[in-house]
Amino acid sequence: MPRTEFISTGLYVPDRVVKNDEFTQWMDTSDEWIRTRTGITERRWAAVGQTGADMACEATKLALQRAGLKAADLDCIIYCTLSPDHFFPGTGVFLQRNLGLAGIPCLDVRNQCTGFLYGLSIADGWIRSGQYKRILLVGSEVHSTGMDLTTRGRDLAVLFGDGAGVAILGPTEADGRGVLSTHLFADGHYAELLFCDAPASARHPRLSQDDIETARIFPVMNGKEVFKHASTRMPESVRLALDTNHLAASDIKILIPHQANLRISEMVRRQLDLREDQVFNNIQRYGNTTAGSIPIALDECVQGGLLGRGDLLVLAAFGSGFTWGSAAIRW
Numbered sequence: 001m002p003r004t005e006f007i008s009t010g011l012y013v014p015d016r017v018v019k020n021d022e023f024t025q026w027m028d029t030s031d032e033w034i035r036t037r038t039g040i041t042e043r044r045w046a047a048v049g050q051t052g053a054d055m056a057c058e059a060t061k062l063a064l065q066r067a068g069l070k071a072a073d074l075d076c077i078i079y080c081t082l083s084p085d086h087f088f089p090g091t092g093v094f095l096q097r098n099l100g101l102a103g104i105p106c107l108d109v110r111n112q113c114t115g116f117l118y119g120l121s122i123a124d125g126w127i128r129s130g131q132y133k134r135i136l137l138v139g140s141e142v143h144s145t146g147m148d149l150t151t152r153g154r155d156l157a158v159l160f161g162d163g164a165g166v167a168i169l170g171p172t173e174a175d176g177r178g179v180l181s182t183h184l185f186a187d188g189h190y191a192e193l194l195f196c197d198a199p200a201s202a203r204h205p206r207l208s209q210d211d212i213e214t215a216r217i218f219p220v221m222n223g224k225e226v227f228k229h230a231s232t233r234m235p236e237s238v239r240l241a242l243d244t245n246h247l248a249a250s251d252i253k254i255l256i257p258h259q260a261n262l263r264i265s266e267m268v269r270r271q272l273d274l275r276e277d278q279v280f281n282n283i284q285r286y287g288n289t290t291a292g293s294i295p296i297a298l299d300e301c302v303q304g305g306l307l308g309r310g311d312l313l314v315l316a317a318f319g320s321g322f323t324w325g326s327a328a329i330r331w
């Protein structure tokens with residue numbers, strides 16, 4: 001049975017850079033608070049009218065060009081996002097249309113910050129079974145249109161950014177290379193600890209004036225609980241990935257933890273006893289781009305020459321749901 005390899009990667013982030021200081025015109029916050037609590041100094045915001053599918057399309061064009069492939073070579077799209085362009089249909093079909101394709105299947109994955117790992121696990125199964133040979137795996141988010149930019153929403157508004165990362169995946173028979181394992185988890189007992197209540201079909205109607213006035217349309221979070229679980233679950237998942245493959249932390253060339261908070265990444269690093277150069281972070285420049293965070297970071301690692309053939313790459317994520325997981329990849 002073949003394994004799944006990363007044929008190429010790509011990223012796109014919008015041009016608009018929003019520095020921490022900009023938030024002080026809308027809410028009671030400071031660059032110092034944001035930097036010391038999260039490590040973030042700036043993030044990108046999409047232009048008015050620029051959609052998640054638009055950003056994903058730019059990232060895909062880059063990945064296709066790097067792979068020497070055409071859009072028509074893709075035989076499946078898996079689109080991961082918590083900020084779909086529309087309530088329905090899924091955003092994958094809009095990306096498919098932007099790419100000038102029709103007919104190939106488009107699956108939307110709604111597993112928030114763990115979305116890219118859920119998508120990778122599905123893609124890996126399909127590729128190993130021979131069902132598809134060129135899967136476009138996307139993580140793309142537009143958070144800037146859905147944040148409460150008043151002091152009430154300051155705990156979340158400063159954390160998130162917009163951007164897209166993609167990977168083109170295919171089968172490899174090369175000895176030992178490719179995706180070695182994926183491990184996925186979820187615990188719905190914590191669903192409301194990082195949550196957006198409206199619009200929702202669970203409400204009558206899905207969206208009311210009251211939802212807007214009382215801010216139910218904005219996400220809410222118990223930051224301390226999220227922090228505690230993220231900094232426990234990610235190292236746990238990495239250890240599982242290593243144990244499953246009879247590997248040690250010292251074997252890791254690069255660990256990409258989901259970019260939620262630099263302090264969380266640092267706690268993950270310490271718990272796994274990794275050196276600083278083994279853990280890649282770029283949250284400083286992009287904030288938390290949710291499903292986009294791992295593929296954006298991965299593309300920067302690849303373009304920065306941090307991964308060579310045969311290196312061990314480990315991915316770990318945690319997010320709303322709660323959902324979490326890991327993947328081990330022999331590059």
Ligand SMILES: CC(C)(COP(=O)(O)OP(=O)(O)OC[C@H]1O[C@@H](n2cnc3c(N)ncnc32)[C@H](O)[C@@H]1OP(=O)(O)O)[C@@H](O)C(=O)NCCC(=O)NCCS
Binds near residue numbers: 038155224261288
């Ligand atoms: C949100 C987070 C940065 C807050 O950090 P923290 O160390 O828990 O915050 P503290 O307890 O030191 O401070 C909380 C105080 O800061 C205030 N605060 C929150 N956001 C603020 C902001 N942007 N600017 C200034 N003050 C802010 C709170 O209102 C609170 O004030 P109070 O004590 O008067 O009630 C942190 O909990 C976190 O990163 N959690 C994980 C979030 C995450 O990763 N989410 C996505 C997961 S995928």
